[in-house]
Amino acid sequence: xxxxxxxxxxxxxxxALLFWVSPLQAGIDGITGTNFTLSVKTGRVFTPDGGSLLLxxxxxxxxxxxxxxxxxxxxxxxxxxxxxNNALTVAGTASAPNVSxxxxxxxxxxxxxxxxxxxxxxxxxxxxxxxxxxxxxxxxGTYLYYSGTDPALQVEMGLMGAIIVRPSNGANFAYNHPxxxxxxxxxxxxxxxDPRIHEAIELDGPQSTAVGPYLANPFPVVWFIxxxxxxxxxxxxxxxxxxxxxxxxxxxxxxxxxxxxxVLGGGRDLHPFHHHGSHARIIARDGRLxxxxxxxxxDLSHEVFTIKxxxxxxxxxxxxxTGKGLNWDIYGTPADGPQFVHTCVDGNGDDxxxxxxxxxxxxYKPIPVVLPDNxxxxxxxxxxxxxxxxxxxxxxxxxxxxxxxxxxxxxxxxHTEKELTNFDxxxxxxxxxxxxxxxxxxxx
Amino acid sequence: MATGYxxxxxxxxxxxxxFFLGSSAVQAGVLVQCPGDADGSATWTGAEVQPVHAKxxxxxxxxxxxxxxxGKLQYMFGFSNLTGxxxxxxxxxxxxxxxxxxxxxxxxxxIALDEGDEFYLTLTNIGMSMRPDLFDxxxxxxxGFPQAASIFDGLPDSSISINMGSSLxxxxxxxxxxxxxxxxxxEAAEHMQxxxxxxxxxxxxxxxxxFNYKGKDFSLFAYNDGDGSTGYDREYPIQIGxxxxxxxxxxLAVQPLPFATMFDNYSMLNGRGYPDTVNPNPLPPPAxxxxxxxxxxxxxxxxxxxxxxxLRISNLNVTKMNTLATLGIPMRVIGKDARQLRGPDGKxxxxxxxxxxxxxxESYDVILDIPAGDAGKTYFLYxxxxxxLSNDAEQFGGMMTEIRIN
Numbered sequence: 001x002x003x004x005x006x007x008x009x010x011x012x013x014x015x016a017l018l019f020w021v022s023p024l025q026a027g028i029d030g031i032t033g034t035n036f037t038l039s040v041k042t043g044r045v046f047t048p049d050g051g052s053l054l055l056x057x058x059x060x061x062x063x064x065x066x067x068x069x070x071x072x073x074x075x076x077x078x079x080x081x082x083x084x085n086n087a088l089t090v091a092g093t094a095s096a097p098n099v100s101x102x103x104x105x106x107x108x109x110x111x112x113x114x115x116x117x118x119x120x121x122x123x124x125x126x127x128x129x130x131x132x133x134x135x136x137x138x139x140x141g142t143y144l145y146y147s148g149t150d151p152a153l154q155v156e157m158g159l160m161g162a163i164i165v166r167p168s169n170g171a172n173f174a175y176n177h178p179x180x181x182x183x184x185x186x187x188x189x190x191x192x193x194d195p196r197i198h199e200a201i202e203l204d205g206p207q208s209t210a211v212g213p214y215l216a217n218p219f220p221v222v223w224f225i226x227x228x229x230x231x232x233x234x235x236x237x238x239x240x241x242x243x244x245x246x247x248x249x250x251x252x253x254x255x256x257x258x259x260x261x262x263v264l265g266g267g268r269d270l271h272p273f274h275h276h277g278s279h280a281r282i283i284a285r286d287g288r289l290x291x292x293x294x295x296x297x298x299d300l301s302h303e304v305f306t307i308k309x310x311x312x313x314x315x316x317x318x319x320x321x322t323g324k325g326l327n328w329d330i331y332g333t334p335a336d337g338p339q340f341v342h343t344c345v346d347g348n349g350d351d352x353x354x355x356x357x358x359x360x361x362x363x364y365k366p367i368p369v370v371l372p373d374n375x376x377x378x379x380x381x382x383x384x385x386x387x388x389x390x391x392x393x394x395x396x397x398x399x400x401x402x403x404x405x406x407x408x409x410x411x412x413x414x415h416t417e418k419e420l421t422n423f424d425x426x427x428x429x430x431x432x433x434x435x436x437x438x439x440x441x442x443x444x
Numbered sequence: 445m446a447t448g449y450x451x452x453x454x455x456x457x458x459x460x461x462x463f464f465l466g467s468s469a470v471q472a473g474v475l476v477q478c479p480g481d482a483d484g485s486a487t488w489t490g491a492e493v494q495p496v497h498a499k500x501x502x503x504x505x506x507x508x509x510x511x512x513x514x515g516k517l518q519y520m521f522g523f524s525n526l527t528g529x530x531x532x533x534x535x536x537x538x539x540x541x542x543x544x545x546x547x548x549x550x551x552x553x554x555i556a557l558d559e560g561d562e563f564y565l566t567l568t569n570i571g572m573s574m575r576p577d578l579f580d581x582x583x584x585x586x587x588g589f590p591q592a593a594s595i596f597d598g599l600p601d602s603s604i605s606i607n608m609g610s611s612l613x614x615x616x617x618x619x620x621x622x623x624x625x626x627x628x629x630x631e632a633a634e635h636m637q638x639x640x641x642x643x644x645x646x647x648x649x650x651x652x653x654x655f656n657y658k659g660k661d662f663s664l665f666a667y668n669d670g671d672g673s674t675g676y677d678r679e680y681p682i683q684i685g686x687x688x689x690x691x692x693x694x695x696l697a698v699q700p701l702p703f704a705t706m707f708d709n710y711s712m713l714n715g716r717g718y719p720d721t722v723n724p725n726p727l728p729p730p731a732x733x734x735x736x737x738x739x740x741x742x743x744x745x746x747x748x749x750x751x752x753x754x755l756r757i758s759n760l761n762v763t764k765m766n767t768l769a770t771l772g773i774p775m776r777v778i779g780k781d782a783r784q785l786r787g788p789d790g791k792x793x794x795x796x797x798x799x800x801x802x803x804x805x806e807s808y809d810v811i812l813d814i815p816a817g818d819a820g821k822t823y824f825l826y827x828x829x830x831x832x833l834s835n836d837a838e839q840f841g842g843m844m845t846e847i848r849i850n
Contacts, residue, residue, distance in 0.1 A: 179788075221704040270765045272803025276597060278590045279783060292791065299789050304781040305588040306805040308765075324591050327562065327617035369477045369564065369613045371595070376610035378581040378630075380601035387595040408594040409602035415805030417633040417762040424704040426633045433602065 028164060028187045028262070029237055029247050030071030031060055034078045039085040040099040040125070040159065041065040043244035045193070047222050048229050049422040053198040055244055056088060056099075056157035065244050067227040068189050068266060069145070069161025076140045076168045076176075080106075082133045086125035094205035098124035099159065102148040104312065105287045106135040106163075121148035140167035140175050141287025142262040142314040152215050152268075153206075156197050160266045162189050165287070174260050174316050175289045177297040182260035182318060184443075186251040189227070190309050190414070190430060191267035192220035195423065218268065223419040223430035225249040230413075230420070230431035249432040251412065252443045255389070256357025259319040265309040271419065272306045276410035277434060279303040280317035287314060306415055321436055322352060323389070323408075324359040328367045330408075331358055331438075332388040335366060340388065356439045382409035382433055390438035407437035473537040476502050476566045477613035484532030486566060499561045502526040503553065504544030505582035505606075505628060505640065506570035509730040510738045512710050513717030513842075514835040517730055518687055519574060519696035520639035521628070522548025522738075523584075526568065531611075541609070544570035549738045550715035551683050552642025555626060559649040559668075563616040571608040574696060581605035583612075585629040586644065587805060588782050590620050600630045621648035621667055622782025623756040623807040625683065633703055633762060637691050641760040643681035643714075646782075648674075666754055666809045667784035673792065674778045676754035676811055680745050682825070684759040684766050684802070684843065686711045689836065708763050711832035711843040713825075714741040718833075718844040745825070745847040750816045753847070755825070757800065758807040766832070766843070769799035770812065772823035773847070779809030799828055814849055823847040 043055040043065035058069030074080050088096040100122050108122075116123030116131025125131040147159035164187075167176045174180040197218070200210040225233050226247040233249040235242075253259050261280055263273055283298035284290055290300040307315050323330045332340030344353045344363035351360055367387055371377075374396060379385075384406040385393030391406045403409055413420060414430035422428035437443065476484035478500035480493045486500035504524040509517055524547035531540050547570070557563055569582045583605045585598035594602045596614045606612035628640035650665045655672025662675025669675075686708035694701055713721050716739060720727060727739040747753045755775075759766055774796045778785055785793040800808050812823075826844035827833060835841035 270803060272759075272765065272805050274587070274805040276599060277592055279588075279781065281788075292787075299787045299791055300793060301787060302780065302785055302793055303783040304806075305590075306781060306803065308801075308803055308806060321591060323593060325617060325619040326591060326593055328615070330593055367595075368479075368562070368615045371604065372475075372606065372610055372612055376607050377604045377612070378600065378607060380599070380603060380605075382602040383594075383604060387593070403602075409599075410592070410594060410597065411599050411601060411629075415762075415803060416764065417636050417804065418703065418706045420633050421703040424702075426631060426703055427601075 028071060028073065028185055030073040030164065032073045034074065034080055036072060036080070036082045037061050037085070038069065038082060039087045041087050042089055043067070045158065045227070045244060046242055047422050048232055048428050049425050051195070051423060053193060053195055054157070054202040056154060056159055057244055058159060058161055065158070067158045067245055068191070068247070069159065071161060071187065071247070072145070072163045073166065074137045074163065075166050076137055078137050080135055080137055083130055084125050084133065085130045086127050088127065091202060091205045094207050096127040097154070097206045098126050098149050099154065100124040100131065100148045101133055101145050103133065103135050103143070103145050103163070105139070105141070105143045107138060108133065108135045119149055124149050137165045139287050140165045141284055142264060142316050143287050144264055144266060144312065144314060146266070153197070153211065155267070156193065156215070156218070157201065160191070162187060162262070162264055164262065175284060177289065179297045180283055180289070181258065183257040184253055185260040185262060186249065187247070188225055188249060188261060188263045188273065188412070189266045190264065190271045190273065191224045192269055192419070193222050193224070194218045194220045195222065220269065221423045223414060225430055225432055229422050230428045233432040251432065251434045253321070253434070253436055254357070254439050254443065255322045255436060256352065257320070261307070261317045261319055263307050263309050263315040263317065265311045265313050268311050270311065271309045271430060272415040273309050273412070274306040274415040275319060275412045275434070277436070278319065278321045279305050280307065280319040282307065282315055282317045284316040285313060322357050322359055325362070327362060328365045329362050330389045331356070332391065333364045333366050336388070382435070390441065403435065405437040405441040407435045407441065410434045410436070473609060474531045474540045474568050475611045476500070476531045478564050478566070482532070483530035484536055485530045486527045497560055497562045498564065499557055500527070500564045500566070501555065502529070502531065502566045502568065503584065504540070504547060504568050504570045506544050506546070506548055507572040507574055508546045508548030508736065508738050509732040510550045510715065511727060511730055512687070512835055513720045514838040516689060516836065517732065518689060518692045520548055520550060520692060521572060521635055522550055522639045523552035523642060524549055525553035540568055541570055544568060546573050546733045547736045548639065549740060550639045551685060551741060552626065552640065554642065554681060554741065555644040556647070557618055558647045559618055559621045561618045563618060565614040565616065566611050567606055567614065568611040569606045569608045575698065577698060579608060580630060580635070581607050582628050582630055582635070582640070584614060584626055586614070586616055586624065586626055588624040588807070589616060598629045605630050618646050620782060621646045622779060623758055623809050624782050625758040625760055625807060627760055634701060636760065636762045637688060637706065638695060639685070639687070641683065641685050643683045643756065643758060645681060645756050660752070662752070666779055669784060673794070674784060674809070674811070675752060677751040678747055679754040679756060680743070681714070682743060682755050682757045683714055684757070684761050684768070685715065686761050686763070688763070706763055708761065709836045711827065711834070713843055713845050714743040715739050716743065717835040718841045721845040743845040745845060747814050747847065747849055749814055749819045749849055751814050753812040753814065755810050755812065756807070757802070757810060759802045759804050761804050765801055765803040767799050767801045767828045768825060768843070769828045770823060770825055772821065773812050773814070774798055775800065775810040775812060777808060777810050781807055812847065818849045821849045823849070
């Protein structure tokens with residue numbers, strides 16, 4: 001297996017410059033601390049069909065507006081203070097609207113120093129003004145925040161984001177229970193936009209009379225994960241050409257690892273989020289472990305192959321994959337070539353190789369069918385050219401190329417397949433790819 | 445007209461496969477891989493011996509026509525069942541292409557297998573007769589198959605898809621019972637809206653043993669529950685699927701496809717709108733198909749008093765979430781996404797309800813426990829999104845069927 005990695009590494013060094021290899025990508029991107037200063041500003045959401053939409057986004061301090069807003073990563077028990085400045089500008093002579101933040105799932109504390117103005121749902125920041133919110137991050141988990149001012153319009157315009165509260169028992173746990181441990185975590189903040197609304201606001205300002213019917217009967221035609229449409233989801237974070245969409249969605253893992261999926265319904269529509277590859281175990285909803293009693297752990301958890309993402313709801317799920325039970329060796333057999341000679345050493349008796357997590361009962365079982373000749377086939381960009389994990393096979397010129405380590409690639413996407421488009425153009429939308437690479441292959 | 449197209453397309457397809465034949469070393473044209481099956485029929489006849497656990501099927505991918513409940517003819521892409529036709533013979537390719545042409549069915553042929561089976565699924569790309577401008581490859585995505593390998597995942601982006609006139613054989617070892625589904629994943633928003641959708645379920649290895657649950661003996665179970673709590677007497681696959689007729693009409697007329705404005709106006713269960721859902725027979729074949737049946741599955745649910753009926757409900761609608769409700773009898777939800785609703789330490793998470801809401805790509809297993817005194821009654825399974833109780837402009841149809849107790 002070492003030989004194969006060396007071969008693939010040379011290629012990958014070149015391709016890494018192009019695809020999802022960035023030192024900034026480890027874990028979930030966001031900002032940490034207990035005191036945050038956010039500003040609401042305008043920006044542009046760029047869509048892969050070549051268009052762009054007016055954004056009202058939360059910005060980190062003096063930075064650019066972001067879609068979604070900065071992911072706030074905080075620790076359980078901390079008192080979190082957020083100062084929100086309203087730096088929104090609008091078209092024409094109309095005045096900018098008030099803006100605000102809601103923290104569903106958090107117990108907000110009233111603040112005696114809150115300089116905001118009263119709104120229906122919460123205190124708001126008037127144009128040019130600011131407001132301060134305080135809450136105690138009492139429960140670990142995954143949460144949303146979003147505007148509480150005219151939210152049907154303002155959340156559509158981009159004012160939403162995620163909060164992650166880390167439990168006291170460590171950063172590699174989702175909750176305070178050993179069964180919530182994970183090796184990697186990824187955010188999937190799902191949303192959609194109706195361009196008619198953004199165009200009306202951009203042309204006529206926030207008092208646009210055209211926008212009412214659209215808000216009453218929205219018809220989105222672009223769909224997002226973490227503020228990007230596919231294929232931009234798979235590009236590196238902090239891409240200069242997407243100045244207001246810093247986050248990507250490019251999950252990767254090794255066989256045998258536990259991947260925490262934090263799935264958030266950040267828009268107004270339900271999205272059935274189907275994760276190819278295997279089931280995932282839903283361990284929590286809305287920042288609460290699915291436990292029958294305190295300390296029981298996720299004993300009310302269950303496995304799904306599609307996560308029903310509901311507006312305003314968050315789901316935490318653990319995804320695992322080894323290729324167990326396929327009844328053929330995904331690492332190949334000696335009959336496939338000398339480079340496929342490998343061992344399966346199960347020292348601890350769990351049926352898996354102690355290092356590679358190969359499922360040993362399937363060791364050296366041949367793949368049971370013969371694949372058609374290349375001339376009979378069409379190829380995907382994420383196809384390595386080989387059936388086997390960690391291997392690159394020969395492909396016709398111009399085919400493949402997006403899978404430099406010969407991993408297995410799985411689409412994670414909305415199963416409302418209409419949402420796999422960018423304003424009438426397929427493919428795109430609410431979609432990304434999970435890449436599972438062999439043990440030893442680098443994951444950024 | 446269809447016949448004329450048919451001939452032209454057969455020529456194109458056959459010429460294409462001859463080209464492949466001349467340039468391919470390993471395989472060309474139609475080829476069924478099924479252990480113990482010499483003639484490529486995906487069945488075992490004569491001296492052929494079926495290996496233990498082996499199951500085979502041969503699906504064609506192409507196009508055809510079906511009839512909506514209000515009488516509207518709809519063009520579709522779909523799968524056809526070619527199992528039983530010897531494919532690996534000198535005339536096999538021609539026979540398969542002939543049988544698969546304009547043979548698309550909705551829903552796709554049912555796949556029902558047993559836990560422990562080794563499933564050899566051959567997909568032959570027939571080509572779309574009514575769209576000679578298209579050269580689309582096709583795949584089968586076994587939706588929900590756990591621990592999948594991407595080579596057999598049917599996702600064109602990460603693996604291979606089969607070109608017109610050729611075959612690809614998928615291999616699945618079925619280790620986990622439950623209700624899955626399958627569909628083509630090539631240009632998914634288009635091919636799935638066009639109808640390449642079917643039910644796929646795996647029966648539990650526990651079947652055949654006897655468990656007594658709440659005073660009743662069962663020998664059939666949705667899952668390996670160990671206590672009979674998922675026991676049933678009859679099972680029915682129910683697949684939600686719907687069509688946007690503007691999309692289908694645009695496809696037939698070779699017009700730009702309306703992805704952004706996609707809006708389904710025909711809501712169906714197992715490929716039919718009410719009242720066609722309760723027609724126990726195959727629907728009459730459209731003349732445009734050359735007389736080939738394209739809607740064989742009834743969704744009429746019948747049971748006797750005292751029986752437990754397992755509904756294997758899946759959703760492959762591509763535009764909306766859907767709610768299905770029962771009228772007259774509660775649903776006992778015992779499974780979701782091909783997993784028993786049971787926590788990791790054995791707590792049952794079953795619940796009773798009158799409605800379930802599922803998006804595309806979700807499945808539920810629900811059991812209807814028919815009371816002993818309900819002979820002659822009729823219950824209903826229908827969507828509570830009441831605007832989907834229609835066949836386009838024809839009111840009171842769509843996503844509904846009957847549960848008749850005899």
